[in-house]
Amino acid sequence: MIRLSIDDRVAEVCLDAPQRMNALDEQALADLAAAYAEITTQAEAGRVRAVLLHGTGRGFCAGRDISAVDPADDDATAYLRERVTPVLRAMSEAPVPTFAAVQGACLGVGLGLAIATDVVYVAEDAKIGSPFAALGATLDSGGHWLFTERLGPHRALDLIYTAELMSGAEAVQAGLFSRSVPAEDLLEFTRERVGRAASGATLAFRASKELVAQIRDRRVGLWESLDAENVAQGELCGTADYAEGFAAFQAKRPPEFTGRA
Numbered sequence: 001m002i003r004l005s006i007d008d009r010v011a012e013v014c015l016d017a018p019q020r021m022n023a024l025d026e027q028a029l030a031d032l033a034a035a036y037a038e039i040t041t042q043a044e045a046g047r048v049r050a051v052l053l054h055g056t057g058r059g060f061c062a063g064r065d066i067s068a069v070d071p072a073d074d075d076a077t078a079y080l081r082e083r084v085t086p087v088l089r090a091m092s093e094a095p096v097p098t099f100a101a102v103q104g105a106c107l108g109v110g111l112g113l114a115i116a117t118d119v120v121y122v123a124e125d126a127k128i129g130s131p132f133a134a135l136g137a138t139l140d141s142g143g144h145w146l147f148t149e150r151l152g153p154h155r156a157l158d159l160i161y162t163a164e165l166m167s168g169a170e171a172v173q174a175g176l177f178s179r180s181v182p183a184e185d186l187l188e189f190t191r192e193r194v195g196r197a198a199s200g201a202t203l204a205f206r207a208s209k210e211l212v213a214q215i216r217d218r219r220v221g222l223w224e225s226l227d228a229e230n231v232a233q234g235e236l237c238g239t240a241d242y243a244e245g246f247a248a249f250q251a252k253r254p255p256e257f258t259g260r261a
Contacts, residue, residue, distance in 0.1 A: 018057025063108025
């Protein structure tokens with residue numbers, strides 16, 4: 001079950017099927033797509049300025065729910081291409097900062113949800129990796145890209161061949177995700193930072209998100225990226241938040257950003 005709540009400019013998306021470690025079936029993926037479509041609508045209207053994704057129970061998301069899947073008639077390509085990938089793209093393209101709090105298992109499609117999120121905080125004892133060796137399947141949902149990009153090809157294939165899982169602390173130390181914190185502190189830790197982002201300069205964050213995506217997806221070089229920064233900064237000059245930031249600095253007071261142009 002997917003639950004969406006919006007309060008004080010923060011959208012919280014909760015994966016709430018703890019009895020199956022928040023594994024996702026087709027209905028859950030459709031509900032997740034609907035939740036992020038609503039988030040984008042609310043963000044464009046200025047009513048959402050940051051997103052928090054988390055799961056209930058012992059695990060963040062154990063991946064695809066395969067409990068009722070018959071391999072004989074499973075079209076995995078269609079499932080991933082038509083059900084999973086559009087959700088991951090919608091998550092990645094949300095026009096505000098997005099955060100995930102990851103505890104326990106983060107595997108398969110669950111790992112993809114983390115990859116599609118801007119900032120990921122993980123519990124120190126979270127379990128991250130590729131368990132597919134025992135299924136005769138391969139890592140999906142962007143996992144090959146993440147492991148190869150952050151860990152290099154040798155470590156990526158080591159994790160895939162052995163099916164050994166990294167702890168959250170190890171994953172952060174290796175550069176996969178942002179920070180690891182004790183599991184009991186994870187949600188409060190993440191909510192505090194999401195709240196801080198929700199009161200920040202939303203349009204400036206959006207510009208940075210787009211600049212980082214250009215570097216990640218198009219391999220933009222230094223000087224092209226620098227020029228894109230120049231253009232983005234010029235466009236921000238005319239926004240209310242830019243004026244407020246300078247005014248607050250000059251008056252030696254905290255800024256009060258509205259997230260508006």
